[in-house]
Amino acid sequence: MYRLILIVGLLVVAYFLLRSAIREFRGRKDQTLTDKNLMVQDPVCRMYVPRESAVAASIGGQTYYFCSRDCADTFQKQLSS
Ligand SMILES: [Zn+2]
Incomplete structure (x- = not known):
């Protein structure tokens, strides 16, 4: 049971890290399009x-x-x- 909570917790952390990385990447992409x-x-x-x-x-x-x-x-x- 504890192992399951740990795995879910790691997945949530990985998800948030991935999401912020994608957001940062997109932000950089948008910056190149600014005037x-x-x-x-x-x-x-x-x-x-x-x-x-x-x-x-x-x-x-x-x-x-x-x-x-x-x-x-x-x-x-x-x-x-
Ligand atoms: Zn010239």
Whole structure:
């Protein structure tokens, strides 16, 4: 009888550990989808940069993200030419 209680107790502990591990995993997955960590592609040099540190430029009502000011200027020149 005591052994049964012990096994049930261990199963409950294992269940809670597993559940919190899954929750933590999901939390991390969600974090990568937040705006801060979102990767954006530079349309000029095709490089991927984190949106947080990218150079944002609003051109023609649309926001574009660049790795540097140089790429943003190049893009604007390309559009105007
Ligand atoms: Zn670039």
